[in-house]
Amino acid sequence: MTDTTAPRRTRSDGERSRRTILRAAANLATIDGLEGISIGNLAARIGMSKSGLYAHFGSKEELQLATVETALEIFEADVVQPSDAVADPLERIRAYYAAFLSHLERRVFPGGCFFASVAAEFDTHPGAVKDRIAEIHEGASEHVRRLIAEAQAAGSLRQDEDARQLEFELHAYLLMGNTAFVLNDDPSCLHQAAAAIERRLTQAQPA
Amino acid sequence: MTDTTAPRRTRSDGERSRRTILRAAANLATIDGLEGISIGNLAARIGMSKSGLYAHFGSKEELQLATVETALEIFEADVVQPSDAVADPLERIRAYYAAFLSHLERRVFPGGCFFASVAAEFDTHPGAVKDRIAEIHEGASEHVRRLIAEAQAAGSLRQDEDARQLEFELHAYLLMGNTAFVLNDDPSCLHQAAAAIERRLTQAQPA
Numbered sequence: 041m042t043d044t045t046a047p048r049r050t051r052s053d054g055e056r057s058r059r060t061i062l063r064a065a066a067n068l069a070t071i072d073g074l075e076g077i078s079i080g081n082l083a084a085r086i087g088m089s090k091s092g093l094y095a096h097f098g099s100k101e102e103l104q105l106a107t108v109e110t111a112l113e114i115f116e117a118d119v120v121q122p123s124d125a126v127a128d129p130l131e132r133i134r135a136y137y138a139a140f141l142s143h144l145e146r147r148v149f150p151g152g153c154f155f156a157s158v159a160a161e162f163d164t165h166p167g168a169v170k171d172r173i174a175e176i177h178e179g180a181s182e183h184v185r186r187l188i189a190e191a192q193a194a195g196s197l198r199q200d201e202d203a204r205q206l207e208f209e210l211h212a213y214l215l216m217g218n219t220a221f222v223l224n225d226d227p228s229c230l231h232q233a234a235a236a237i238e239r240r241l242t243q244a245q246p247a
Numbered sequence: 248m249t250d251t252t253a254p255r256r257t258r259s260d261g262e263r264s265r266r267t268i269l270r271a272a273a274n275l276a277t278i279d280g281l282e283g284i285s286i287g288n289l290a291a292r293i294g295m296s297k298s299g300l301y302a303h304f305g306s307k308e309e310l311q312l313a314t315v316e317t318a319l320e321i322f323e324a325d326v327v328q329p330s331d332a333v334a335d336p337l338e339r340i341r342a343y344y345a346a347f348l349s350h351l352e353r354r355v356f357p358g359g360c361f362f363a364s365v366a367a368e369f370d371t372h373p374g375a376v377k378d379r380i381a382e383i384h385e386g387a388s389e390h391v392r393r394l395i396a397e398a399q400a401a402g403s404l405r406q407d408e409d410a411r412q413l414e415f416e417l418h419a420y421l422l423m424g425n426t427a428f429v430l431n432d433d434p435s436c437l438h439q440a441a442a443a444i445e446r447r448l449t450q451a452q453p454a
Contacts, residue, residue: 071371073280151371156426160367163429164278164358174430208439212423216415219363219422222370223381232415243450 058096060086062110065103069111070151073161074104074169104169111154112176118143120183129190130197130241136184137214137237141230144218152222155180156215181207201244213237265303267293269317272310276318277358280368281311281376311376318361319383325350327390337403337448340394344421344444348437351425359429362387363422388414408451420444 064086065077079097083090097103123135144152151157155176162170184207191197197206217233220226271293272284286304290297304310330342351359358364362383369377391414398404404413424440427433 073368157367159426159430160364161280163426170430177427177430205439205442208423208427208436209420209443212419212440212443213416215423215426216419219366219370220384220415223366223377223384229415232412233419235412236416236419 054096057088057092059110061088061093061096062107063114065107066111066114066154067150069107070149070154070157074107074158075161075165077103077107079103101168105172108158108169108172108176111149111158114148115143115154118148128196129187129194130245133184133187133191133210134238134241136187137210138234140214141217141234144221145227145230153215153218156218181211184210195246197241197244198246206240206244209240210237213240261303264295264299266317268295268300268303269314270321272314273318273321273361274357276314277356277361277364281314281365282368282372284310284314286310308375312379315365315376315379315383318356318365321355322350322361325355335403336394336397336401337452340391340398340417341445341448343391343394344417345441347421348424348441351428352434352437360422360425363425388418391417402453404448404451405453413447413451416447417444420447 061082065082068077068082068085077100079090079093079100082088082103083093097106119136119139123132123139126132126135149157155173158169159173159177162173185203188197188201188203188206192199192201192203213233213236217230220229220232268289272289275284275289275292284307286297286300286307289295289310290300304313326343326346330339330346333339333342356364362380365376366380366384369380392410395404395408395410395413399406399408399410420440420443424437427436427439
């Protein structure tokens with residue numbers, strides 16, 4: 041062992057516990073809301089002292105923003121990256137929605153889509169957290185609009201489809217499926233969303 | 248004046264203040280959530296004593312349930328009853344969604360659709376309030392499925408449309424419009440929803 045081992049281990053322990061805290065916070069946020077995450081109840085849940093938690097996050101807003109970034113990393117690894125590996129643009133769109141619906145059905149977050157949940161909570165609460173959530177929503181819409189444009193360029197989707205409107209409709213099925221799934225604890229709502237997405241994409245293909 | 252005047256006036260004053268409380272509570276619920284309504288902050292908002300409020304509602308759950316019923320009355324008077332007056336079944340469906348989108352754009356509730364807002368909040372909180380919210384959502388879906396069946400019987404919508412799936416898709420556009428409208432404070436999201444609803448209904452008409 042060298043002199044640098046101890047500090048290095050300390051830092052990586054710190055990173056591990058930061059990740060543990062933020063993963064717990066992201067789960068809790070889909071149950072009790074981002075406002076429901078207090079340093080006190082997080083400390084109780086993961087068995088860490090409040091002062092230990094304060095060392096990681098200076099304020100509640102800092103904790104909320106870090107929780108949002110953690111949820112985004114999880115979403116990107118679970119939904120975006122696997123579907124991005126599909127070469128054909130139209131198949132990439134299908135893979136994105138299939139991965140998203142599977143992400144919901146596997147309850148990667150216990151309260152359904154993290155970003156739908158926190159958007160419904162923060163839409164009426166102006167500030168840095170709401171701005172970041174709106175930015176992530178806009179980024180997800182842009183991602184799909186870009187895939188639609190690529191599929192149109194490849195001739196797999198009709199030129200006369202408006203990418204903004206098509207993305208709105210596809211996203212709508214997903215959001216409705218998520219809402220009904222969580223409210224009724226019924227996976228058939230996700231299957232209705234999958235059917236609607238497939239039907240809409242089929243209509244958007246050239247005759 | 249007769250002996251009965253005073254008690255009668257007292258009772259109707261009580262009803263008026265109960266309505267005032269519940270209207271304020273329904274507005275507040277779309278901003279801070281039904282859990283954010285405390286007897287304390289409601290009392291402060293409407294300038295009534297906490298003990299005066301306790302006289303109306305025995306518990307927080309009772310206040311939440313009464314708030315949900317008040318929101319339902321407002322929604323029915325603003326959206327359901329006017330559209331129910333339209334004779335033709337397909338036009339009644341169009342009138343229902345047009346009234347719903349107008350209800351959102353006029354911000355009858357400041358945080359958008361009351362029932363979308365409280366469903367997102369209570370979907371992960373089992374109990375009497377969640378059950379009542381889920382029942383109201385199911386009732387709204389049933390209402391539209393009934394209108395679809397009537398329009399099919401009248402020959403205005405295709406027989407091979409699955410009423411459950413069609414209602415899911417129409418509701419999805421509404422929910423997406425509401426979510427994006429409140430998050431981005433942008434009425435064009437409601438116009439996208441209106442366009443999607445019209446497009447879907449046109450597709451569902453016999454050739």
